[in-house]
Amino acid sequence: MVNLPLREELRGAEPYGAPQDPVPVRLNVNENPYPVPDQVVQTMVKALEEIAPGLNRYADRDASELRADLAAYLKKESSVTLEPDQIWAANGSNEVMLHLFQAYGGAGRVALSAIPTYSMYHEYARDTGTAWATVERTDDFTLDLGKLEQALHQHRPSLLLLASPNNPTGTALPLTQVRQILRMCATTGPQIDGADTATVVVIDEAYAEFRRPNVPSALTLLADHPHLVVSRTMSKAFSLAGLRLGYCAGDPTIIRHLQTVRLPYHLSAVTQACARAALAHSDQLLAAVDQLRQRRDDLVQWLREEGFTVAESDANFVLFGPFANREDVFQQLLAKGILIRVVGPEGWLRASVGTESEDARLRAALKEITR
Ligand SMILES: *Cc1c(COP(=O)(O)O)cnc(C)c1O
DSSP states (O other): OOOOOOOGGGTTOOOOOOOOOOOSEEOSSOOOSSOOOHHHHHHHHHHHHHHGGGGGSOOOTTOHHHHHHHHHHHHHHHOOOOOGGGEEEESHHHHHHHHHHHHHOSTTOEEEEEESOOTHHHHHHHHTTOEEEEEEOOTTSOOOHHHHHHHHHHHOOSEEEEESSOTTTOOOOOHHHHHHHHHHTTSOSOOBTTBOOOOEEEEEOTTGGGSOTTOOOGGGGGGGOTTEEEEEESSSTTSOGGGOOEEEEEOHHHHHHHHHHSOTTOSOHHHHHHHHHHHTTHHHHTHHHHHHHHHHHHHHHHHHHTTOEEOOOSSSEEEEEOOTTHHHHHHHHHHTTEEOBOOSSTTOEEEEOOOHHHHHHHHHHHHHHHO
């Protein structure tokens, strides 16, 4: 057998991914359980018919119209006015994040995050040769700013990644904390030519649309903080995980840096057209979000009444426990056709909010298993 020169960091590594088993109740990757509504499908099909003959040409590499539509959506959703040059779009927020690492990470650079959090962050760091540093969240998964500040000064990271609402815990960051963090990060980046730089603060708002009414978005802080990036996606609230469309908002200078590292024509004309068609129906696509939030709150309450500890959730999933043997509970649920996720600190399990009947099946199964 040939001996291949795989990078040291990748030896023994497995491809990322939760199981995609065709079980009846899939509550393991925080997808929206509702299919794309018919009317939206029709608009997408029409848009594809229009652009398909032009597929002999490369796509608009700047995705200008899509970025304008995304800015208009954010205005509606968070009352923040943004220009298209403050928006960047890519194949999922995963690719947006990779662009951030390609622009600001790399050899000799550090990225910092607060764990437990989204496990992909660590992989972007690994794949771009960026050193990875973490601070532990507190017992209720909130941030200890003293600890964070210490880590910022110790590591001088070029990137700080904070998911809000966080995955897998569901915890959102209060804006007062984000403001304090932005202040801390103004000069904690690596020194370049003897000068301090800022740490780029990335607030990953993949689940923002599910936040509770009194929880504002970090988008409101963009105007005063040129080192802030807020990342969003159409994978969760929009019911479009299969489309692969993520985006971020930030200072035009940051967006230009991301543009520098993207592959040419990274976002296909098909993706751009489908995303624009979907955004034209954002109200309809997001109609289920209110129900999902309500059912999230109901599920949290029910789990607490059953005696579980449940992390505060502003997302479309809940992290609950403790289980003496969580792997065993996971397997028993799977045997009943319900797929959830073994993730987070030892003893906890995560379940996405599903349809009404899926939630009912989860509750019934948990009651049987833990009785
Ligand atoms: C699901 C999720 C995303 C979304 O990734 P996409 O590439 O947009 O599908 C991003 N961040 C977090 C924390 C997530 O849980």
